[in-house]
Amino acid sequence: MTRVLITGANRGIGLALARQYAADSAEVIACCRNPSTARALRELVASTGGKVRTLPLDVADDASIASLKRAIGDLPLDVLINNAGINGTPKAQSAERIDVEGWMTTMRINALAPILIAQALRDNLLRGSDKKLVAISSDYASTGTNYGSSRDRYAYRASKAALNNGMRGLARDWADDGILVGILYPGWVRTDMGGERAAASPNSISAEHSALCLTRRIAELTPATSGAFLDYNGETLDW
Numbered sequence: 001m002t003r004v005l006i007t008g009a010n011r012g013i014g015l016a017l018a019r020q021y022a023a024d025s026a027e028v029i030a031c032c033r034n035p036s037t038a039r040a041l042r043e044l045v046a047s048t049g050g051k052v053r054t055l056p057l058d059v060a061d062d063a064s065i066a067s068l069k070r071a072i073g074d075l076p077l078d079v080l081i082n083n084a085g086i087n088g089t090p091k092a093q094s095a096e097r098i099d100v101e102g103w104m105t106t107m108r109i110n111a112l113a114p115i116l117i118a119q120a121l122r123d124n125l126l127r128g129s130d131k132k133l134v135a136i137s138s139d140y141a142s143t144g145t146n147y148g149s150s151r152d153r154y155a156y157r158a159s160k161a162a163l164n165n166g167m168r169g170l171a172r173d174w175a176d177d178g179i180l181v182g183i184l185y186p187g188w189v190r191t192d193m194g195g196e197r198a199a200a201s202p203n204s205i206s207a208e209h210s211a212l213c214l215t216r217r218i219a220e221l222t223p224a225t226s227g228a229f230l231d232y233n234g235e236t237l238d239w
């Protein structure tokens with residue numbers, strides 16, 4: 001049975017991924033900051049008869065990452081999905097105004113944490129059969145795509161570009177160990193992050209559809225596509 005660990009699994013795309021993998025009969029380790037208050041996730045745990053379990057993880061906290069590693073010990077992981085992310089704090093950071101602390105927090109959560117978590121759980125991936133490391137990125141990372149809109153997203157754009165660069169480095173440096181790296185744009189998704197505009201737009205997609213497509217892209221990941229930047233439909237995105 002495939003064993004998948006997902007960060008930020010209490011809502012949005014992370015929760016939808018947990019539901020999709022459980023429906024596909026995978027074993028899911030669903031991580032979030034506070035499992036005791038994650039109502040939808042607790043309902044999923046209760047309804048899936050032991051296939052889904054929760055563990056606490058604040059991706060911005062070194063001690064929390066170390067505690068996660070202690071909790072899972074030597075357990076093999078087939079798929080590790082770095083999904084947790086923030087829009088920026090504050091979301092609006094522009095040519096006119098950069099919030100230094102907020103920028104650093106955004107980089108910490110979106111770009112650095114996925115690498116630290118991958119390092120902490122590398123041995124678990126090596127013990128797994130699939131050895132797939134996945135980062136949920138954004139088209140806002142791309143300087144070749146979607147660069148004309150949203151001029152107030154400097155921190156978010158930079159953090160996702162840095163995420164992509166770090167993940168591409170791991171794809172190169174861990175290839176000899178058989179670790180495959182997926183860098184995936186989930187689409188414009190109707191979640192809290194997608195916000196009111198996504199909720200009102202016919203061009204957005206549901207978290208369920210995004211998760212279904214993402215699980216298919218992860219299943220298709222091979223050495224040939226490891227380190228590529230793909231969208232939820234499998235199309236290649238510009239860096």
Ligand SMILES: NC(=O)c1ccc[n+]([C@@H]2O[C@H](COP(=O)([O-])OP(=O)(O)OC[C@H]3O[C@@H](n4cnc5c(N)ncnc54)[C@H](OP(=O)(O)O)[C@@H]3O)[C@@H](O)[C@H]2O)c1
Pocket residue numbers: 007008009010011012013014032033034057058059060083084085086109136137138139185186187188189190191192193194198
């Ligand atoms: N929605 C879109 O249109 C879209 C587009 C492109 C990329 N993405 C990417 O997709 C991923 C998921 O986004 P989403 O739309 O599902 O967003 P969301 O609904 O806002 O959910 C974000 C998730 O990340 C978690 N998170 C944030 N900071 C965390 C931390 N320090 N430690 C642990 N968990 C933390 C949140 O947990 P809490 O509940 O504890 O805050 C929540 O579970 C993100 O990486 C995002 O950048 C989304």
